[in-house]
Amino acid sequence: MDFSAKHDADLSEMGLKVRAAPLAEAFKDRLPLARELQDINEHFGVEIAQTVFASALERLPSYGPFIKRVRSFDLxxxxxxxxxxxxxxxxxxxxxxxxxxxxxxxxxxxxxxxxxxxxxxxxxxxxxxxxxxxxxxxxxxxxxxxxxxxxxxxxxxxxxxxxxxxxxxxxxxxx
Structure with a gap:
């Protein structure tokens, strides 16, 4: 699977989530360290690094419920x-x-x-x-x-x- 967000890749939120999912699995119960995000950024691009970080935030009990509530808000x-x-x-x-x-x-x-x-x-x-x-x-x-x-x-x-x-x-x- 190509994790890279560079070139002609799908940069939609869903496309990034699909490519970042295998990397995000490593951070099920914690946030990535700064050096881990730097490594992901260097190897796979800033979009994948941001998506991995956002996925880790969504999984944490201190942030996840709030993020889900904001995303579900219907103006x-x-x-x-x-x-x-x-x-x-x-x-x-x-x-x-x-x-x-x-x-x-x-x-x-x-x-x-x-x-x-x-x-x-x-x-x-x-x-x-x-x-x-x-x-x-x-x-x-x-x-x-x-x-x-x-x-x-x-x-x-x-x-x-x-x-x-x-x-x-x-x-x-x-x-």
Whole structure:
């Protein structure tokens, strides 16, 4: 069985769970150690390492019930969709380092998810050839020229560093 998440592999949650299952079996009653996750990441990729870690969390009595409860929550039963329409989810293009995925390929999937929940959406395009400060400037420029009173920013990987840089350097936010 090919455990690798790299190249043209199925990167859906279910596809990753299927490939990570044999590795996750080693952590039935404990979390993997940092060095174990590093080894998994080096050999099989960051997606498999994250999936193994998430599977281990789900099996632990201190986390599992909460995770199952959150996953089973059905927004359609509540008026949260009406409230969601007052917010904008802004996705910042990025990628996880060494993931094998293209820059920003998560944006449309996340955008569809947010729209399905009733949110307005926007995407901020950044460039993989830019450094953190250049992309932080792109993010800042986009936010200033497209204001929204209730905005939720989401990103991953380098995008998180770019947002943190924007908040600390340009806006003086600490923490």
């Amino acid at each position: 359609k039963k509540y008026s949260a969709q009406n409230a969601a329409s007052n917010f904008e989810v802004t996705i910042i293009e990025s990628q996880l380092p060494l993931s094998g995925r293209k820059w920003g390929d998560h944006a449309e999937e996340w955008r569809a998810w947010a729209r399905g929940l009733g949110f307005k959406t926007d995407v901020i395009s950044t460039l993989p050839t830019n450094d953190i400060w250049e992309n932080a400037a792109l993010i800042s420029s986009h936010l200033l020229s497209n204001p929204h009173p209730r905005r939720i920013l989401i990103t991953l990987g380098q995008g998180a560093a770019e947002v943190r840089s924007l908040l600390t350097r340009r806006l003086g936010v600490r923490g």
